[in-house]
Amino acid sequence: LSQDSIDEDVWDEIEETLLLADLGTEPTLELVDALRERVKVEGSRDPQRVKAMLREELLKLVDPSLDRSYLPEPHPDRPSIIMVVGVNGVGKTTTIGKMARVLVAEDKDVLLGAADTFRAAAAEQLATWGDRVGVPTVRSDIDGADPASVAFEAVSAGIEQEVDIVMIDTAGRLQNKVGLMDELGKIKRVVEKKATVDEVLLVLDATTGQNGLAQAKVFSEVVNVSGIVLTKLDGTAKGGIVVAIQRQLGVPVKLVGLGEGPDDLAPFDPEAFVDALLEG
Amino acid sequence: MFNSLSDRLTATFKNLRGKGRLSEADIDGTVREIRRALLDADVAVPVVRAFVAQVKERALGIEVSESLNPGQQVVKIVNEELVAILGGETRRLNLAKNPPTVIMLAGLQGAGKTTLAGKLAKHLKAEGHTPMLVACDLQRPNAVKQLQINGERAGVPVYAPHPGVSSEFDTPTGDPVAVARDGVAEAKAKLHDIVIVDTAGRLGVDTEMMAQAANIRAAIDPDEVLFVIDAMIGQDAVNTAQAFHEGVDFTGVVLSKLDGDARGGAALSVASVTGKPVMFASTGENLDDFEVFHPDRMASRILDM
Ligand SMILES: Nc1nc2c(ncn2[C@@H]2O[C@H](COP(=O)(O)OP(=O)(O)OP(=O)(O)O)[C@@H](O)[C@H]2O)c(=O)[nH]1
Ligand SMILES: Nc1nc2c(ncn2[C@@H]2O[C@H](COP(=O)(O)OP(=O)(O)OP(=O)(O)O)[C@@H](O)[C@H]2O)c(=O)[nH]1
Ligand SMILES: [K+]
Ligand SMILES: [Mg+2]
Ligand SMILES: [Mg+2]
Numbered sequence: 001l002s003q004d005s006i007d008e009d010v011w012d013e014i015e016e017t018l019l020l021a022d023l024g025t026e027p028t029l030e031l032v033d034a035l036r037e038r039v040k041v042e043g044s045r046d047p048q049r050v051k052a053m054l055r056e057e058l059l060k061l062v063d064p065s066l067d068r069s070y071l072p073e074p075h076p077d078r079p080s081i082i083m084v085v086g087v088n089g090v091g092k093t094t095t096i097g098k099m100a101r102v103l104v105a106e107d108k109d110v111l112l113g114a115a116d117t118f119r120a121a122a123a124e125q126l127a128t129w130g131d132r133v134g135v136p137t138v139r140s141d142i143d144g145a146d147p148a149s150v151a152f153e154a155v156s157a158g159i160e161q162e163v164d165i166v167m168i169d170t171a172g173r174l175q176n177k178v179g180l181m182d183e184l185g186k187i188k189r190v191v192e193k194k195a196t197v198d199e200v201l202l203v204l205d206a207t208t209g210q211n212g213l214a215q216a217k218v219f220s221e222v223v224n225v226s227g228i229v230l231t232k233l234d235g236t237a238k239g240g241i242v243v244a245i246q247r248q249l250g251v252p253v254k255l256v257g258l259g260e261g262p263d264d265l266a267p268f269d270p271e272a273f274v275d276a277l278l279e280g
Numbered sequence: 281m282f283n284s285l286s287d288r289l290t291a292t293f294k295n296l297r298g299k300g301r302l303s304e305a306d307i308d309g310t311v312r313e314i315r316r317a318l319l320d321a322d323v324a325v326p327v328v329r330a331f332v333a334q335v336k337e338r339a340l341g342i343e344v345s346e347s348l349n350p351g352q353q354v355v356k357i358v359n360e361e362l363v364a365i366l367g368g369e370t371r372r373l374n375l376a377k378n379p380p381t382v383i384m385l386a387g388l389q390g391a392g393k394t395t396l397a398g399k400l401a402k403h404l405k406a407e408g409h410t411p412m413l414v415a416c417d418l419q420r421p422n423a424v425k426q427l428q429i430n431g432e433r434a435g436v437p438v439y440a441p442h443p444g445v446s447s448e449f450d451t452p453t454g455d456p457v458a459v460a461r462d463g464v465a466e467a468k469a470k471l472h473d474i475v476i477v478d479t480a481g482r483l484g485v486d487t488e489m490m491a492q493a494a495n496i497r498a499a500i501d502p503d504e505v506l507f508v509i510d511a512m513i514g515q516d517a518v519n520t521a522q523a524f525h526e527g528v529d530f531t532g533v534v535l536s537k538l539d540g541d542a543r544g545g546a547a548l549s550v551a552s553v554t555g556k557p558v559m560f561a562s563t564g565e566n567l568d569d570f571e572v573f574h575p576d577r578m579a580s581r582i583l584d585m
Pocket of ligand 2: 089174387394396417479537539
């Protein structure tokens with residue numbers, strides 16, 4: 001009954017692969033323990049078989065059965081509203097540009113709202129993306145305008161113009177900044193005076209380490225995040241922190257960012273994600 | 281949430297008082313705790329491995345006495361080793377003997393380069409310098425405009441002969457290498473004593489873009505190449521730092537977004553993998569949110585003490 005035919009090196013290697021993918025110590029240790037238990041029960045001696053089990057266990061964690069649809073059901077009388085939130089520099093504005101492109105290709109009428117009134121040239125950046133993909137942007141002429149007012153204006157314009165979808169870009173903010181998080185909550189509440197916010201997408205940079213979990217927790221508390229967009233997966237980072245996020249918060253990853261161009265967006269594919277993660 | 285590492289280490293030594301020298305068995309649990317703490321702080325796996333081995337060696341043979349808690353002694357060792365890797369003393373910017381001093385910024389997308397350009401300019405201007413900014417990111421939509429606004433806020437001129445990608449020009453125009461070279465010439469002609477060159481964000485694996493960065497470096501022969509890295513980065517810090525180390529041979533590191541609550545283990549990873557000092561900390565979105573890096577504070581932060 002020697003499960004030791006799988007020697008410690010194999011276990012170390014597995015542990016290291018998971019840690020290097022930013023899965024985090026707790027999920028890693030749990031996964032390795034579960035695997036050791038399975039190996040013991042099944043009496044497996046073949047390292048290849050163990051690796052196949054690892055893939056299965058990881059895929060189970062990532063949960064291919066989760067609903068990952070990111071296009072809100074259309075309302076008969078008003079636009080759907082998608083809000084995009086996250087910490088600084090993760091790819092919110094770029095993701096909105098890419099999503100708008102997808103929506104336009106599906107014959108949707110889209111309007112962008114530039115509720116990042118803070119960062120230098122943020123509204124210009126969003127408007128450039130709008131021009132690129134052929135959708136208009138509502139923005140304020142005044143630097144530092146109240147972001148909630150701009151979001152409200154955008155939604156009002158969207159209702160008036162009978163568009164299908166309004167996408168609201170927000171300023172990057174670190175989740176430990178209470179004032180900025182309050183401001184984000186206010187943006188959502190103000191929009192909700194006019195329409196329901198159907199989708200709140202939290203953008204997470206795949207290079208992010210363990211702080212990603214704190215980001216997801218706090219943003220979820222403040223604006224009830226409905227899905228995650230995992231960006232910059234075209235680099236060497238694996239984005240393993242989303243496993244803990246999905247597990248602890250039940251918020252599914254819906255989309256992935258794979259570059260800086262308008263077409264570099266794809267639906268999240270659990271199998272591809274797990275394979276890339278285990279590739280090392 | 282958890283007790284501090286310090287508390288947990290003290291707990292692992294609870295039963296050890298008056299026992300003589302620490303043995304390997306005595307410190308096993310401790311070493312596990314340290315490893316865990318470093319991994320939770322996003323220190324890269326290979327860096328953790330080397331670091332823990334080093335600490336273990338020093339911890340073996342600690343004399344356990346009635347007066348000194350071995351847990352605290354180990355924490356002290358860990359802390360000393362961390363500070364040593366993080367750079368010990370802080371280094372100042374290298375200024376050129378013959379001005380202008382050329383400073384190039386490089387890093388991943390969204391790391392904080394363009395913001396840092398404004399911060400550095402403002403800081404150096406306050407010290408009596410006459411900096412000029414150069415807009416070499418012709419790729420990210422409105423990156424040039426962003427730098428121009430930061431320049432305006434810092435009260436320094438921005439050399440931007442090409443608008444880059446913007447509503448009117450939605451594909452890149454202009455050559456970033458030429459802009460960098462001309463920018464330095466412009467600074468010389470206008471007698472600016474410092475030039476700060478902002479570049480586009482790029483991935484370590486993007487060989488074409490990395491070659492462009494290397495070409496910019498070769499064209500302007502900078503006195504400092506600052507690698508800007510987000511304090512929230514996880515295990516990828518090693519790959520990225522190595523790629524930029526090989527690609528642009530940076531001279532110093534700036535850790536950005538330290539106003540967040542990430543523990544910032546990347547600081548340790550980058551410093552130990554490349555041997556380059558962390559010089560500055562970027563601590564907010566405003567141009568004044570910028571300070572000299574303090575290795576001792578960073579060590580405590582990583583250890584959550
Ligand atoms: N390689 C890569 N780069 C990306 C991706 N998504 C965004 N970027 C780049 O990341 C940088 C930041 O993107 P933005 O869209 O401005 O990010 P943001 O979250 O809106 O930033 P703030 O509004 O400043 O908080 C830009 O250089 C983008 O081109 C991606 O999927 N892959
Ligand atoms: N909280 C915080 N935000 C920062 C800091 N430095 C930069 N930012 C923000 O991070 C985001 C990205 O900053 P940029 O300066 O545009 O980053 P970049 O490296 O030039 O990005 P690219 O040019 O797209 O590669 C912006 O929202 C900045 O306001 C910092 O130290 N703290
Ligand atoms: K990847
Ligand atoms: Mg943005
Ligand atoms: Mg930039």
